[in-house]
Amino acid sequence: MGVSAIRDRISSSRDHYIWEDLKEGVLTMVETRSAKIYLGFLLFVLLLGLFGPYIAPYDAEERLRGEGGELLRSEPPSLDHPLGTTNNGYDVMSRLLVGAQPTAAAGLLGGAIIITIGATIGITAGYVGGWVDNVLMRFTDLVYGIPILILAMVLLTFFGMGFWSSVVVIGLILWRGSARAIRSQVLQIKERSFVKAARATGASTPRIMVKNILPNVAPMAVLFLALGIGGTILIQAGLAFIGVVDPFVPGWGIMIRNAHQAGLVGSNWWWSLPPSIMLSLTVVCTFMFGREYEKIASGEQTFAETK
């Protein structure tokens, strides 16, 4: 590869549509206040996931003892322990900060699996059509018939209650909605004349799928990525609460489960409420952020015009 080819590649990747879409999209989104709040909260959770363990005031796995050497059981919030302690003497604040990491990681991995499978199947089925479409969509219908919680419980009980395996199981099922929706959008796009023009210049089917179809379903894919992240976090927390997930990965779902198991959800509100609130807010914010993004990106106007 010559120097000019490399330079060409760099410059073409710099004005790649994904990069442009993201940059422009984020810039535009930050102009509406609600989106700013959603994005801000999501960044906050992401930062907690990255740095939570380092800013936690106590070791999340350490049972704390008072001055007299007795366990600090179910201490209400105080200056030393802003969110109190659990019935076993763990600092709730520290556990909440550490718990952001598995929660965020679960969401990102699950969302990535969902959108990768969903977009691949949706675009292939929609654009190629014919028997390929039939096979892929009947397979999607089949996956639609799977009750996710029950399958996940069965699989996890048989193959070990790992944290990551739970996320993968969720991802391997939840792509179904995005595949259907993306396919239906591809069906519309492929009838537009710019796709015909691409075919007329001799572009191959895979090339058109990557260069023309994918960029035009990207806004919807981002929406489904957001929905996937939210869905994965919710279901993963649900599985954790039921108790089929590795209890030693301290996600927020596990925290709620522990509080529930101790029978202290009601009385020790400082223990049960914070993880619940964080979970709900994270999921709501991902959903809403995806919606806002889709609203802007799929509108007929471009980013440049909304500016």
Added chain:
Amino acid sequence: MTDELLLQVENLEKYYAQKRSLKEIALRKEKDPVQAVDDVSMEVHSNQSIGVIGESGCGKTTLLEVLMGLEPLTGGDVIYRGTRMSEFDREDWLKYRRNVQIIFQDPFDSLDPKQRVRTVLYEPLRVHGIEDKEQRAREMLERVNLGPPEQFLSKYPPQLSGGEKQRVAIARALILQPDVVLADEPVSMLDVSTQAAVLKLLSHLTDEMGVSLIYISHDLSTVSYVCDSVNVMYLGRLVEGAPTERLINEPQHPYTQALINSIPIPDPYHERETIELEGAPREPIGLGEGCRFRDRCPERMDICEKTPLDTEISEHHQTACHLYYDHEDESTQVSTGGESQPRESVPADGDDQ
């Protein structure tokens, strides 16, 4: 330049099978296909611009899509420089796609909203592995009067006006230096003021670059501006073809006469005889034998139940109408003048001549 036969359309036929309901499949009931394009023949030589006109739904666009290879043909053939489309292999297709390009009707739809003008113009070059993309793109933009090129290369289509978009589409079609460009009503979506400029550009560029043009439209005025010769299409068939001048001044087929007659003249006091056609074209389904125009034709005769042959009236002027050929030496003559059974759908009595 030499006069070379580039594209030869031979009895081209495109039928679409109609969807059958479950009941019809169960009862093994066949449905007549939609006869979008039927028995169309024409030739495209180098440096020629040919128009095809006809009203909406007559199969113009289908003809174009079949020519472009976007829809498979169901009969007849297209021959490009001696190779038959029905026998094209991968390489032939790539060569064909490099040399035959298309300009679509709707510039708002024919440019990918997610691709910058640069990418739009680079894509054909990338597909065909042509280097010096940057230079070609700039040159092409200047040729379609979008200058300075830097200003347009990094724009997205939604940032361009309708006329600018169509210029980009023209640039995309011409950037591979094709032999033939197919244009599907390229100005019908533009403002009248922009139409003239884009038309002028298109006609100028095809002349300059030695590209042949097949121009499809329902609008005779734009066709006559661009094209050397014009074919008239009615319900999937070509009914008349002649050099533009001749067709306008001496239309022969009754449909062409009505068409020419319907061109508005911007003079409210102008007196002229108008030929008004009654009804609308039929559905192109189950057309069967006979002239396609017979149920609306003011000159209808009994013999119109037979499909008229293409006759050469004078040089380069053909029409498919029973009025214009000698039936004595043809076997097409109806055996007994008045007694041929008229079809129920057709009024039994026409204006015999």
